[in-house]
Amino acid sequence: MDVDLLQRIEAFLSRMGVSPTRFGRTVVHDPRFVADLRAGRKPRRKVQAKVASYLSRHGS
Template identity: 35%
Template sequence: MSVLIKIDRYLRRTGMPVSKFGRLAVNDPRLVHDLKRGRQPGHGIVARIEAFIDGGAA
């Protein structure tokens, strides 16, 4: 499953704004917008995103 799909599911489940997610997960409020525009995250960013989602931080 792609990281963008995981993010989208998390955002729908929690109701968190996309900019807040990016800021809390990787300190980048434009993260989700950039991913939707084709940005390819590195392994470290993906790991931080998945850790944030798995940790359930909201």
């Protein structure tokens, strides 16, 4: 996984005051998504693209 993507997610969570669980549920329908990324999960390219698109659309 692109480490930059996790950094973008972390910055988004901090700036927007969104919980990791809510972010995962909203973006990829997986409430454990961020926790799993922090633990080393490597999402597929399609999921990475979906998250990157969401972050771009929401000002990250």
